Amino acid sequence: MADIFSPSRLGGTSQAVALASACLSILLVLYLMFFADLYRRPDATESQVAQTLEGRPPLDIHIEMMSLDPIRQTVEARLNFPERRADAAQAGGARVRLSDGGFVRELRLPADRAAGATSVEFGLDGSISAYPFDVYRTDALIAAFAGEGAQEAPLAVQLTVWERLPAWEARVVSRPARPGEVGLPISIEARRPPAHVVFALIVYAVMAVIAVCGLAIGVLAACGVRKIEAAFASSLAGMLFAAPMLRNAMPGAPPLGVAADAYVFLWVQVALMIGLVLFICAWARRGSPP
Numbered sequence: 337m338a339d340i341f342s343p344s345r346l347g348g349t350s351q352a353v354a355l356a357s358a359c360l361s362i363l364l365v366l367y368l369m370f371f372a373d374l375y376r377r378p379d380a381t382e383s384q385v386a387q388t389l390e391g392r393p394p395l396d397i398h399i400e401m402m403s404l405d406p407i408r409q410t411v412e413a414r415l416n417f418p419e420r421r422a423d424a425a426q427a428g429g430a431r432v433r434l435s436d437g438g439f440v441r442e443l444r445l446p447a448d449r450a451a452g453a454t455s456v457e458f459g460l461d462g463s464i465s466a467y468p469f470d471v472y473r474t475d476a477l478i479a480a481f482a483g484e485g486a487q488e489a490p491l492a493v494q495l496t497v498w499e500r501l502p503a504w505e506a507r508v509v510s511r512p513a514r515p516g517e518v519g520l521p522i523s524i525e526a527r528r529p530p531a532h533v534v535f536a537l538i539v540y541a542v543m544a545v546i547a548v549c550g551l552a553i554g555v556l557a558a559c560g561v562r563k564i565e566a567a568f569a570s571s572l573a574g575m576l577f578a579a580p581m582l583r584n585a586m587p588g589a590p591p592l593g594v595a596a597d598a599y600v601f602l603w604v605q606v607a608l609m610i611g612l613v614l615f616i617c618a619w620a621r622r623g624s625p626p
Contacts, residue, residue: 385510386494387520394494395430395480399508401501402455404526406464407591409472410457411506411526417445430491433479433519434458458524467594468536468587471527475511479519493520503588505529532587539586540600543579547607550575554611557618564619572612579604 386394398416405411415432430445436458443454462472480491497508504526511523550572556562583592583601 383497383499383508384494385497385508385520385522387492394492395432396494396496397432397478397480398496398498400498401506401508404460404472404501404504404506406462406470406472406588409460409462411460411472411474411501411524412455412457415443415454415456431481431488433477433481435477435479436474437476460524460526464590465593465595467590467596468528468533471525473523473525476522476524477517477519478522490518495520495522501526503529503532528588535587536596539582540596543582543604544600546575546579547604547611550608550611552611554614554618558614560618560622564615564622566619568615569612569619572608572615576605576608576612579608 396418398418400414400416402412402414432443432445434441434443434456438459441456458474458476460472460474462470464470478493478495480493481488482491495508499506499508505528506524506526508522508524511521513521553568553572557564557568579601583597
């Protein structure tokens with residue numbers, strides 16, 4: 337009892353408590369800074385991108401981002417055409433041409449009735465292998481024409497964009513026109529929100545800590561530094577099956593095989609398996625007989 341309350345023992349305990357308190361305080365400050373940054377970010381709202389042509393009123397197009405598929409590298413958008421249109425389009429209808437560099441799609445807007453909503457897909461450049469830092473971009477072109485045949489004339493385009501996209505941060509902005517382009521050139525960019533990135537990094541860090549703990553148990557038992565207790569075998573087996581469950585809880589549910597899996601998840605499983613094998617071998621050699 338006297339040894340427990342000795343000055344040297346109490347001094348070591350107080351240092352450990354101070355170190356733990358400092359680490360927890362730092363984590364709390366980082367946590368508050370992270371959420372303060374999240375609340376400072378403005379919510380996605382409507383934005384306008386317009387093209388101007390001398391003497392021609394614009395053709396209004398509303399576009400809403402619906403979903404993004406990182407596997408197929410496409411983003412689905414819904415186009416709406418309000419009742420108010422350019423005078424030239426009302427006279428003889430209009431034609432809208434959409435292009436992302438890989439495909440061209442044309443939509444006909446009749447003059448005698450309102451056009452319904454239309455869903456289109458834009459191809460994206462990006463790779464899910466960079467999860468959770470994957471970014472998807474594309475350069476698109478939206479052009480409108482009034483009339484048909486020889487009397488066809490280009491129309492200005494006014495694009496109203498709703499950028500809110502579930503589980504993604506999307507931006508649609510105008511870009512400089514390339515030689516030979518006719519219409520409204522835009523750039524579409526989508527990336528994962530900061531909350532998803534931080535959550536994924538924390539999960540990978542937790543898996544790495546679990547692997548270090550499991551490997552330490554196996555190594556210490558195999559080297560005879562610590563007493564062999566059979567309960568550790570079930571703990572190591574639980575760690576081995578807990579890591580895949582954490583992996584499947586990733587935001588966005590990336591497919592198995594992204595770069596982060598090769599850097600972290602694969603080696604976590606290998607380390608836990610080595611720790612379990614070392615512990616079982618040590619238990620078989622030096623465990624208590626029945």
